[in-house]
Structures are given as C-alpha cells and as structure tokens.
Amino acid sequence: MVEFLSFRDGEASQEPSVTVESFTGQSNSTAVRIEAGEDARELLPYLDRLSLVEVNFPAYTDGRGYSAARILREAGYAGELRAVGDVLVDQIVPMRRCGFDSFHPDKPLDDAAVERALHRYADVYQKTVDGRRPVWAKRHPEIVNG
Amino acid sequence: MYRYDSYDQSIVDARVEEFRDQVQRRLAGHLTEDQFKPLRLMNGLYLQLHAYMLRIAIPYGTLSARQMRKLGEVARKYDRGYGHFTTRTNIQFNWIKLADAPDILAELATVEMHAIQTSGNCIRNISSDQYAGVAADEVTDPRPWAELLRQWSTFHPEFTYLPRKFKICVIATAEDRSAMRLHDIGLKLVKRGDEIGAEVYAGGGMGRTPMVGPQIRDFVPEDEVIPYLEACLRVYNRYGRRDNKFKARIKILVHELGVEEYKRQVEEEFAQMKVLGLNPPREELDRIRPFFANPAYEQGLSDEIDRGDPAFALWVDRQVATHRQPGYAIVNISLKPVGGIPGDASADQIDLIADLAEHYSLDELRVTHAQNLVLPHVKKADLYAIWQKLDEAGLAEANLDLIGDIIACPGLDYCSLANARSIPLAQKLSERFASPDRQKDLGELKLKISGCINACGHHHAGHIGILGVDRKGVENFQLLLGGSGAEDASLGQITGPGFSEDGVVDAIEKVTDIYLAERAQGERFLDTYRRIGMKPFKEAIYG
Structure with missing residues (x-):
C-alpha cells in the first residue's frame, strides 16, 4: 500500500501548508492548502513564491478541486500540486490530467491498482495541462505541433 | 455514420x-x-x-x-x-x-457502442435532432458537432465529478424536435455570413424545478466552441450548489446568479481559456464531416405514393415526413401500440427494424426523445412494403404526435426513484383514446408521464403532462396543461388537486372535451389552451 505518491523529480515539499486566508495575509509561507469552495485565483499573484499547493477533496465526489488545479497550471504554476483528502485510485488519472503531481490520500492506495490505472488508457480526447497529446492532435500531426 | x-x-x-x-x-x-x-x-x-x-x-x-x-x-x-x-x-x-x-x-x-457516462454526475450522452441530415431547413448537419462533443466529453478529467449530471443537445433547425432548451446546455447551430457557429442556451431542465434555458450567447464560432463550453462547465463546476442534490443542476446556478452574472463569469473564464489551444483544429471537424455526408441517393425517383390501401394511406399521412431528397421520405416507427409500454421493443421487433434499416434506409436508423424510431432514408416506392412488414410485427401504429404517442418513464414498475407507476397509466390512457378517428380529430397532443419529480417522462413539457406522486402511501397523479418542448418551449401548469389512476384518465377526457368545444379553426390543443387559459379546463375537471 502506498501512502504518498509523487510524480515529481526530487524530494516532496515537507513544509506545513497554511490556509489561503493566512497565506494571503502573511508573506513568508511557501505552502498553502485550498479547501473546496475556495478560489484558486486568489493565489495567482503569489505563484512565484509558492512551492506547494495542497488541494483538499472532502469527498471524492466533490470535483471542485479539479478546476482549482487546472486554473493554477493554466496560470503557469510549476511547483508541487498535491491532492489530499478523499482521493481514490480511480481519481488519480483525471487528477494527473488536471495538473496534480503528488497525492496524499486519507486512505493508502493499492500500488498494483495505481499501476494498472496509470497505464489503462493510452489515449485521451482533450487537451489539458498535462502535456499529453489529445487524439485530435495525433490525427492531424501536420497541423498540430508539439 | x-x-x-x-x-x-x-x-x-x-x-x-x-x-x-x-x-x-x-x-x-x-x-x-x-x-x-x-x-x-x-x-x-x-x-x-x-x-x-x-x-x-x-x-x-x-x-x-x-x-x-x-x-x-x-x-x-x-x-x-x-x-x-x-x-x-x-x-x-x-x-x-x-x-x-x-x-x-x-x-x-465490437459494434462501436458503449455505456460510458450514461449515468453519474458528468456530461451525458449528447442528443440531437432525429431528422439531422435529412431535414429540409437545416443550416448544417448537427451530427459532426455532436460527435466532436461526444469525444471531447468522454472522460473529461475536469468535469467528471460535477455537482450533478449534465446534458447537452445540438440542433440546426428553427423547428426544435429535441427539447433543446430543456437541456443543461443547448446549442443551436446558425449561420453568420459564411461562418457556422452556435447560439448557446444554458440552464434549461426539468426535474423538480423546471426551467426553459435562456440564451447566453448569440454566436460562438466553430473553432471556439470547446473552450466556450469548458468555460460554461468550469463556472458550474466551481459554483454550482453541492449542498443539496435537488438544487445542484446548472439551472439553479443560472437562476440564483441571474443570467447576466452567469454570462459575465463565463465570458471572463472564456477569455482565459480561448488562448489555450483547447479546440481541435478545423481539420478535425472536417475529418468527421464526411462520415455524415449524404448517402448515395438514387436520382430521378418518383414522388408518387399509391394510396389505394386506406390503412396504409392513414399511416403515411401520420408517420411519414418530408425528406429533402426527391423520391425519398422519412419514416417514423411508433413504439406506442394501443395498450403497450411506451418505448419498449421486443428482440424480434428490434431485429425486424434492423433489417428494414439495412434494406430500405441506407443502413441507418434514429431514436427519438419521444421514444420512437426513425428510418431516415426511405424510397417512397418502398413505403408500402415497409408498412406491411411493420404491420405484421405490430409496429404500424399511426399516432405520431397524437394523444396515443405517450412518453412515459419506466416508473415504479422498475425504477427505484419512482413514486408511482407510469406504465399502467400510459396503457389505460392509450386504451381510452384508442380510436384512430378520435385521435386524429384531437390532432397534435403531446401527453407525457413521469412517475416522480425527476421528470424523466418530460411531464413539464407535455401539452398534457402527468406527474405521479406518493400521497401518504397512495399513488396520486397531478395533471399539468400547456407545456411544450418544441421551439415554442413552455412549462406546464398544474391544474389543481391530484387524482387516482382512473381519475386522471377521466380528467384528461374532460380536458379534451373542452378543447373540442372551444377550439378555433386550425388550433392545436396547445394553441387553444394558450388562448383561453386554464380556467375553463379547471371548471370542467373540478366543477
């Protein structure tokens, strides 16, 4: 079983994260935790000094964190983006696609199930922030670069 | 295809x-x-x-x-x-x-079908016009767009755990055969100059708080439609209500924010997203389009139909629609036999219809939201042979859009959400109004039954709608009048106290009597209701 999963090179951030409110109020922290319903865009002025953003999933069915993650990546955030809370094996792939690169679930995940999930789908239909080439780009390689 | x-x-x-x-x-x-x-x-x-x-x-x-x-x-x-x-x-x-x-x-x-996203709080099956590609007044064929959206919505990572399910419809004609404005998002393809794009409607839906979706954009160009939809969905995913399942659909968000504020937020999001290269290149829609190109129609066919057999002529008048290709017709197959279960087909009937599609309709058929089937490309010369085969299989009912063409959800006979049985009521109603002459006299009259507030039977959009509820452990049926899912979309109004199963059948008979007595020349039931209002109907039912 795996308690922490990272797709980043190097060590994961150990810094304890603070709330969005205290982060935007004080200036020395580099780790912040977004609760469901908080606006990820409040962090956009501070992306350069952030090294860790945790996004909490109070229940796996609460999908607000997917939008929060993608917004941060679309705005150019390059630090660690960690999904925490009710994160299940079936959510790892869509979360990766929205820009999460580390995971600290409430309940440990089965390594083999994670491996299977990660390699299940060779192709994806949408362009997101994970750099995967969508099917439409593969169909038209002469038009769509990268 | x-x-x-x-x-x-x-x-x-x-x-x-x-x-x-x-x-x-x-x-x-x-x-x-x-x-x-x-x-x-x-x-x-x-x-x-x-x-x-x-x-x-x-x-x-x-x-x-x-x-x-x-x-x-x-x-x-x-x-x-x-x-x-x-x-x-x-x-x-x-x-x-x-x-x-x-x-x-x-x-x-193995036949390129699946059950992906047919449930869950995600983007559901994309719906469209059953006459797509054969309707005479179509701006463009909506099916390539629908296929593009099918692919885009399949396993969309950001929109897999939305507050609630999400239904999208694409049409391309002024006439709305698909209840487009009762979808979470409705797209109506239109032409601006030489360019095709979409009018966008958001926040329509049925369920316990029915809404006709307001327009939020008069034109989204072809190569911006994906980021625009992503913006619509992102605003919904972030701010749609998650505290109460019954207030979680996008219609509630649009209603609570107000259309203007929702539009503003979508535009703000869209401004960020349209520069991200999210839309497939035009070449992708161009790749999909030829799959839906006109099939190889025979040229120079006659438009003559031999109407010698009166039962056949009756069926032609009711079930056959105009095709844009001379010599061809669109055939509607009714899945609403008298006393039958709306939308059910036996395996033998399914096989027969598959054969008919293969031999007579260029290998294609369509399903309609009214739970009927369509053979979209039939030579007029073949109509009689098709009718005979349908008749043998109990599929030659001539009741399209008449009172016998009832929409009904599965209801309490199957569904774990239902409060009341829809099917036995549909059967009783279709028997009460079984007479073909009577149905023809009543004209277009869309009767829709839901067995609970979730409104899978589209009762809000029925000219006459019925909602089954549970009243202290007893099935009770509320009656609604004046709804429409067509281009003149409107929501039905409840007549008053509910009825027993037999009581609602009697009440509907009284309603139709008022219509027959009050209708002006050429008026459908819905037109008469809109002109004279609820009062005379109410008096007849409860007086």
Whole structure:
C-alpha cells in the first residue's frame, strides 16, 4: 500500500501548508492548502513564491478541486500540486490530467491498482495541462505541433 | 455514420477491461457495494427494484443496422427478450445480471457502442435532432458537432465529478424536435455570413424545478466552441450548489446568479481559456464531416405514393415526413401500440427494424426523445412494403404526435426513484383514446408521464403532462396543461388537486372535451389552451 505518491523529480515539499486566508495575509509561507469552495485565483499573484499547493477533496465526489488545479497550471504554476483528502485510485488519472503531481490520500492506495490505472488508457480526447497529446492532435500531426 | 478509428476503439476497449476488473473485484468481495456503486454508475449500471439495469448510450440517437441487431442480441441473450428506448435516446435493459455486464459491454464494443457516462454526475450522452441530415431547413448537419462533443466529453478529467449530471443537445433547425432548451446546455447551430457557429442556451431542465434555458450567447464560432463550453462547465463546476442534490443542476446556478452574472463569469473564464489551444483544429471537424455526408441517393425517383390501401394511406399521412431528397421520405416507427409500454421493443421487433434499416434506409436508423424510431432514408416506392412488414410485427401504429404517442418513464414498475407507476397509466390512457378517428380529430397532443419529480417522462413539457406522486402511501397523479418542448418551449401548469389512476384518465377526457368545444379553426390543443387559459379546463375537471 502506498501512502504518498509523487510524480515529481526530487524530494516532496515537507513544509506545513497554511490556509489561503493566512497565506494571503502573511508573506513568508511557501505552502498553502485550498479547501473546496475556495478560489484558486486568489493565489495567482503569489505563484512565484509558492512551492506547494495542497488541494483538499472532502469527498471524492466533490470535483471542485479539479478546476482549482487546472486554473493554477493554466496560470503557469510549476511547483508541487498535491491532492489530499478523499482521493481514490480511480481519481488519480483525471487528477494527473488536471495538473496534480503528488497525492496524499486519507486512505493508502493499492500500488498494483495505481499501476494498472496509470497505464489503462493510452489515449485521451482533450487537451489539458498535462502535456499529453489529445487524439485530435495525433490525427492531424501536420497541423498540430508539439 | 461515424466509424471509430483505432484511437476511438482502443479507448472503448480499455473501458471494457477496466469495468471487467472492477466487476471481478466486486464479485470476489474485494469491493463493497458502497465502493462499487460509483464505479458501476460511471458505466450506466443501476441497481433497480428487481435487478441491475444497464443503460447503453446511443450517441445523438443514431444507429446502424449492425448496432441495432446487436441490441436485439443483448435483449435475447442477457435480458428477457426486450429493451426500452428512453427519452434520452438511449436504450435500457432491465433484467441484467452483474456477472454478465462486462461481456455485454465487450459485445457492444465490437459494434462501436458503449455505456460510458450514461449515468453519474458528468456530461451525458449528447442528443440531437432525429431528422439531422435529412431535414429540409437545416443550416448544417448537427451530427459532426455532436460527435466532436461526444469525444471531447468522454472522460473529461475536469468535469467528471460535477455537482450533478449534465446534458447537452445540438440542433440546426428553427423547428426544435429535441427539447433543446430543456437541456443543461443547448446549442443551436446558425449561420453568420459564411461562418457556422452556435447560439448557446444554458440552464434549461426539468426535474423538480423546471426551467426553459435562456440564451447566453448569440454566436460562438466553430473553432471556439470547446473552450466556450469548458468555460460554461468550469463556472458550474466551481459554483454550482453541492449542498443539496435537488438544487445542484446548472439551472439553479443560472437562476440564483441571474443570467447576466452567469454570462459575465463565463465570458471572463472564456477569455482565459480561448488562448489555450483547447479546440481541435478545423481539420478535425472536417475529418468527421464526411462520415455524415449524404448517402448515395438514387436520382430521378418518383414522388408518387399509391394510396389505394386506406390503412396504409392513414399511416403515411401520420408517420411519414418530408425528406429533402426527391423520391425519398422519412419514416417514423411508433413504439406506442394501443395498450403497450411506451418505448419498449421486443428482440424480434428490434431485429425486424434492423433489417428494414439495412434494406430500405441506407443502413441507418434514429431514436427519438419521444421514444420512437426513425428510418431516415426511405424510397417512397418502398413505403408500402415497409408498412406491411411493420404491420405484421405490430409496429404500424399511426399516432405520431397524437394523444396515443405517450412518453412515459419506466416508473415504479422498475425504477427505484419512482413514486408511482407510469406504465399502467400510459396503457389505460392509450386504451381510452384508442380510436384512430378520435385521435386524429384531437390532432397534435403531446401527453407525457413521469412517475416522480425527476421528470424523466418530460411531464413539464407535455401539452398534457402527468406527474405521479406518493400521497401518504397512495399513488396520486397531478395533471399539468400547456407545456411544450418544441421551439415554442413552455412549462406546464398544474391544474389543481391530484387524482387516482382512473381519475386522471377521466380528467384528461374532460380536458379534451373542452378543447373540442372551444377550439378555433386550425388550433392545436396547445394553441387553444394558450388562448383561453386554464380556467375553463379547471371548471370542467373540478366543477
């Protein structure tokens, strides 16, 4: 079983994260935790000094964190983006696609199930922030670069 | 019709294997029902009152003969010999064994079909116009757009755990045969100069708080439609209500924010997203388009129809619609026999219709939201032969859009959400109004029945609607008048206190009597209701 999963090179951030409110109020922290319903865009002025953003999933069915993650990546955030809370094996792939690169679930995940999930789908239909080439780009390689 | 390439096929095949793995884990006891539930629901497998129900997607309601035959095979092999076509143009099988579900999906994948996103709080099957590609007044064929959206919405990572389910419809004619404005998002394709784009409507829907969707954009160009939809969905995903399941649809968000504020937020999001290269290049829509190109119609065919047989002539007048190609016609097959279950078809009927599609309709058929089927490309010279075969199979009912053409949800006979039985009521009503002359005299009259507030039977959009409720343990039926799901969309109003099953049948008879007494020349029931209002009907029912 795996308690922490990272797709980043190097060590994961150990810094304890603070709330969005205290982060935007004080200036020395580099780790912040977004609760469901908080606006990820409040962090956009501070992306350069952030090294860790945790996004909490109070229940796996609460999908607000997917939008929060993608917004941060679309705005150019390059630090660690960690999904925490009710994160299940079936959510790892869509979360990766929205820009999460580390995971600290409430309940440990089965390594083999994670491996299977990660390699299940060779192709994806949408362009997101994970750099995967969508099917439409593969169909038209002469038009769509990268 | 669209055909999968190796990418499409591999995605559907991978889904089958993923689901097989999940079912095996469940059967082996490694997953509890609570853990398994969200997984099976992402794949259209519901646990109903008596058995598992499997809902299979029929993207934009289009099927080939080969696909239809496969549905007949599933009905015969894994169900009790029939299937049920739904108001979302899907098909449901009501007697499925869990252990069989992966095999069924594997068989469906061999004919390019699946059950992906037929349930769950995600983007559901894309719906469209059953006359797409053959309607005379179409701006462009909406099906390539619908296919583009099918692919875009399949496993969309950001929009898989929305506050609630999300339904999108695409049409391209002024006449709305698909209840476009009663969808979470409705797209109406329009032309501006030489460019095709979409008018966008958001926040329509039925359920316990019905709304006709307001327009939020008068034109989104072809190459911005994906980022625009992503912006609409992102605002909904972030701010749609999650505290109350009954207030979680986008219609509530649009209503609570106000249309202008929702539009403003979408535009703000869209401004950020349209520069991200999210839209496939135009070449992708150009790649999809030829799959839906006009089939090889024969030229110079006669438009003559021999109307010598009066029963056939009656059927032609009711069930056959104008095709844009000379010599051809559109055939509507009624799945509403007198006393039957709306939308049900037996495996034998499914096979027969597959054969008819193959031999007489250039290998194509369509499913309508009114739970009927369509043969879209029929030579007028073949109509009589088709009618004879349909008649032998009990499929030649001539009641399209008449009072006998009832929409009904599965209701308490199958559905675990239902409060009342829809099917026996539909059967009683169709028997009460069985007379073809009487139906013809009453003219267009759309009767829609839901067995609970979730409104799968579209009762809000019925010229006459019925809602089944539970009143202290007894089934009770509320009556609504004046709804429409067409281009003149409106929501029905409740007449007053509800009725017993027999009582609502009697009440509807009184309603139709008032219409017959009050109608002006050429008025449909709905027109008369709109002119004279609720009062005379109410007096007749309760007076």
